Amino acid sequence: MSVETLEQKIAxxxxxxxxxxxxxxxVIAxxxxxxxEQKxxxxxxxKxxxxxxxxKKMEDEANKEKILADLNEYLTEDRDRKLFNL
Incomplete structure (x- = not known):
């Protein structure tokens, strides 16, 4: 076998x-x-x-008031606050 043939095989x-x-x-990508996507x-x-x-918890009036109070402190965007009438 010639060197040229070996070089071709290597290539x-x-x-x-x-x-x-x-x-x-x-495959890795x-x-x-x-x-x-699963995460x-x-x-x-x-969520x-x-x-x-x-x-479900907001069906109880006492829980509802507490949750809305927490949301009032947490939410900053007007569009989010409107969802809960805050």
């Missing part, structure tokens, strides 16, 4: 390695994106469940 294998590394990076979905679900709990 071909280096190209295959380059392609495999690119595929690996793409997809996994990272998938984890990030965001979980956070949204937690919905907490909000649901607070709405």
């Amino acid at each position: 071909k294998q280096e190209e295959v390695l380059k392609q495999l590394k690119a595929q690996k990076q793409a 997809r996994e990272k994106k998938k984890q990030s 965001r979905k979980d956070e949204t679900r937690r 919905i469940l907490l909000g649901s709990l607070m709405l």
